[in-house]
Each structure stands twice: as structure tokens, then as C-alpha cells.
Amino acid sequence: xxxxxxxxxxxxxxxxxxxxxxxxxxxxxxxxxxxxxxxxxxxxxxxxxxxxxxxxxxxxxxxxxxxxxxxxxxxxxxxxxxxxxxxxxxxxxxxxxxxxxxxxxxxxxxxxxxxxxxxxxxxxxxxxxxxxxxxxxxxxxxxxxxxxxxxxxxxxxxxxxxxxxxxx
Amino acid sequence: xxxxxxxxxxxxxxxxxxxxxxxxxxxxxxxxxxxxxxxxxxxxxxxxxxxxxxxxxxxxxxxxxxxxxxxxxxxxxxxxxxxxxxxxxxxxxxxxxxxxxxxxxxxxxxxxxxxxxxxxxxxxxxxxxxxxxxxxxxxxxxxxxxxxxxxxxxxxxxxxxxxxxxxx
DNA sequence: CTTGAATCCTACTTGATCGATAGGATATGC
DNA sequence: GCATATCCTATCGATCAAGTAGGATTCAAG
Numbered sequence: 001x002x003x004x005x006x007x008x009x010x011x012x013x014x015x016x017x018x019x020x021x022x023x024x025x026x027x028x029x030x031x032x033x034x035x036x037x038x039x040x041x042x043x044x045x046x047x048x049x050x051x052x053x054x055x056x057x058x059x060x061x062x063x064x065x066x067x068x069x070x071x072x073x074x075x076x077x078x079x080x081x082x083x084x085x086x087x088x089x090x091x092x093x094x095x096x097x098x099x100x101x102x103x104x105x106x107x108x109x110x111x112x113x114x115x116x117x118x119x120x121x122x123x124x125x126x127x128x129x130x131x132x133x134x135x136x137x138x139x140x141x142x143x144x145x146x147x148x149x150x151x152x153x154x155x156x157x158x159x160x161x162x163x164x165x166x167x168x
Numbered sequence: 169x170x171x172x173x174x175x176x177x178x179x180x181x182x183x184x185x186x187x188x189x190x191x192x193x194x195x196x197x198x199x200x201x202x203x204x205x206x207x208x209x210x211x212x213x214x215x216x217x218x219x220x221x222x223x224x225x226x227x228x229x230x231x232x233x234x235x236x237x238x239x240x241x242x243x244x245x246x247x248x249x250x251x252x253x254x255x256x257x258x259x260x261x262x263x264x265x266x267x268x269x270x271x272x273x274x275x276x277x278x279x280x281x282x283x284x285x286x287x288x289x290x291x292x293x294x295x296x297x298x299x300x301x302x303x304x305x306x307x308x309x310x311x312x313x314x315x316x317x318x319x320x321x322x323x324x325x326x327x328x329x330x331x332x333x334x335x336x
Numbered sequence: 337c338t339t340g341a342a343t344c345c346t347a348c349t350t351g352a353t354c355g356a357t358a359g360g361a362t363a364t365g366c
Numbered sequence: 367g368c369a370t371a372t373c374c375t376a377t378c379g380a381t382c383a384a385g386t387a388g389g390a391t392t393c394a395a396g
Contacts, residue, residue: 001169003257015270058343059393089171102183105300115309116284132273141283227364230371
């Protein structure tokens with residue numbers, strides 16, 4: 001699950017809109033509230049508008065507000081609006097993959113992984129994310145022991161080791 | 169959860185090695201077994217070797233085999249070896265993020281999403297992925313109604329709509 | 337009816353990354 | 367020493383991400 005800078009900014013902006021809902025707020029005010037470049041925020045708000053997640057008004061006193069109540073928009077929707085599908089395998093949807101031989105069962109695994117991601121991002125509303133009152137299933141995930149630590153064994157930095165590991 | 173071409177090929181190769189474990193197989197044979205470019209497979213096998221997931225032998229009768237039994241290597245490990253961390257937010261680990269204002273609770277959400285991905289990819293071994301006998305929790309995810317369908321509402325293709333949606 | 341504040345649109349730049357490919361150096365068994 | 371492998375370095379084109387720039391358009395207030 002890779003979240004781009006655009007995705008991260010989109011969620012931060014959406015959360016800011018959620019806490020002040022249904023007030024109309026300008027792109028500049030949203031950007032400075034979260035410490036983002038103003039023009040970048042403008043581009044992202046354009047994506048959110050085209051996805052029908054925010055509504056906009058031009059001119060003085062103009063700005064943006066959520067198109068629905070913050071309890072009726074999920075974080076997953078916001079991410080999809082700016083980054084496209086939550087899960088892709090080689091640029092294709094999980095269910096569109098197909099393999100032969102030893103990998104015939106892989107599509108089921110890709111679909112399961114996507115379902116797992118959805119079970120978090122599509123089940124948490126902007127309101128819940130703003131208040132921190134997550135659904136029980138989600139809260140349980142963050143309470144696990146190892147959830148807050150990177151999983152080692154082959155961390156990214158070790159990939160350029162010069163050592164080799166021949167058989168026996 | 170984005171799986172690159174490298175990640176997909178790495179898993180397919182690992183599954184091929186898993187089904188013939190512990191036989192030693194050449195890069196060329198692995199590539200043709202899964203219909204992959206031979207040189208590409210070589211690069212990927214180099215990554216898997218440096219991550220200690222496969223062992224190699226040079227010369228005639230040389231090739232690759234899994235460094236551990238296929239029941240003791242997870243799909244997640246294979247993906248990390250070639251693509252780096254399973255989950256990142258703007259290039260950082262979920263637990264390394266930090267926000268102010270309306271987004272203070274976001275790190276918990278990122279961590280939960282990562283935990284969800286791990287609960288699938290780190291819980292399925294190469295052996296399970298090869299046989300299709302997934303753990304119960306994972307199998308339940310693939311059995312859900314909507315798991316095999318894309319989630320609409322803001323599909324990728326609709327992002328370039330020219331229409332605007334002003335307030336009121 | 338002008339002015340200023342805001343959205344909105346198009347284009348651009350810069351750098352990184354991805355998906356390969358090429359050629360050759362090195363090791364191994366027969 | 368020869369065939370077959372791994373292994374290393376370098377390269378390539380295409381794509382994309384992140385952010386910038388400038389201006390056209392819209393609207394309310396004075």
C-alpha cells in the first residue's frame with residue numbers, strides 16, 4: 001500500500017474540511033492550515049471536485065467544502081480520487097491477473113490483499129479519522145504488538161550488500 | 169498496495185522454485201516456465217539471493233533454489249526483497265509520519281492499513297500460495313461478495329472529466 | 337462597474353523510477 | 367579447455383511524480 005504525496009495531502013485537506021464542515025474554505029487557507037504549497041493544494045482540490053467529493057464556489061467568499069457529510073466519505077474514496085485504484089498488480093486490477101503453472105492461485109492472493117486494504121481505508125470515514133474514533137476492527141489492528149515497527153529480514157537498505165550467498 | 173512487475177515476477181519465480189523444492193533450477197528454466205524475459209529473471213533472482221531467500225550455484229548444473237523450505241518463506245518477504253517496504257506514505261514508513269491539526273490521528277490509520285496488508289502477505293507461505301490452501305482468515309477475504317469487483321465511485325478513467333461541480 | 341479575491345485551466349520543468357536489455361567477467365563440472 | 371551458468375556494470379527509453387508558473391474566468395462588495 002503506497003500512498004503518494006498527492007494522496008497524503010488530499011487526506012489532510014479532506015480532514016481539515018471535515019472538522020469545519022460545512023463551512024466554505026479557500027485553497028490558500030486549507031494549504032496553510034496543513035503547511036502545504038498553495039498551488040499543489042489547488043491541483044488536488046481540483047481532483048477532489050471532479051470526483052464529486054468536494055463542491056466549490058468561485059469569487060470572493062469562494063472556496064471548497066465537502067460534497068457530503070464527513071461521516072459519509074471514506075478515506076479510501078479520497079485516495080482513489082487522486083491516486084487511482086488502491087491496489088494494482090503490474091498496473092492491472094487484482095481480479096484481472098491470470099497465471100499458469102505454479103502461480104495459478106496468485107489472483108486469489110492479490111484479491112485477498114486488496115480486500116484487506118479496503119477493510120481499513122473504506123471502513124474509516126473522514127469523521128472517524130478526524131476524531132480518532134476508529135471502528136473496532138481497525139483499532140484492533142493498531143493495538144497489535146508489532147504493528148508500529150518495521151518488519152526486518154530484508155530491509156530496503158540491505159539490498160545493495162556486496163556479499164553473495166552461494167549454495168552450501 | 170501496488171505490486172510492481174518486479175514484485176509479480178519475483179513471486180511467480182519463487183512459487184516455481186517452491187513447487188520443485190529443493191531442486192536446483194537455472195534462471196533460464198525459471199523464466200521460460202513462467203514466460204518471463206530471461207535477463208529480467210536474472211536481475212530478480214539476484215535480489216532474492218541478496219535477501220537470503222534463495223541460494224545459488226554457478227557453473228554447469230548450477231542454478232537457484234529456496235534458501236528455506238517453502239512453508240517457511242512468506243509472500244511478503246519475497247515482495248520486500250525486490251520492491252522494498254510493503255507500505256509507505258510519501259516514501260516514509262507509516263509510523264514515521266506526523267501531522268498537526270485535523271490530521272493528528274492519521275499515523276494510526278496508516279499503521280492500521282499496513283497491518284492489514286501484512287495480515288495477508290506475511291501470513292501466506294509460498295507453499296500455501298502454490299497449493300491454494302490459504303489460511304482461514306485469508307480465504308474468508310476472497311469469499312466476500314464484492315472482493316472480486318473494482319470499487320467504483322471515482323474510477324481512474326473518470327478523473328479527466330471536463331465537467332465541474334460548483335456549490336449548489 | 338471596477339477591484340480584488342478566489343477558482344480554474346494549460347503547460348512546463350525537473351528528477352526519479354520502472355521495465356527492461358546488452359555485453360562481458362567469473363566460476364564450475366566434465 | 368569448453369560449455370553452461372551465475373554475476374556485475376552500464377545503458378536506454380518511457381513514464382510518472384512533485385511541484386511551479388502564468389493567466390483566464392468568476393463573483394461579491396464597494
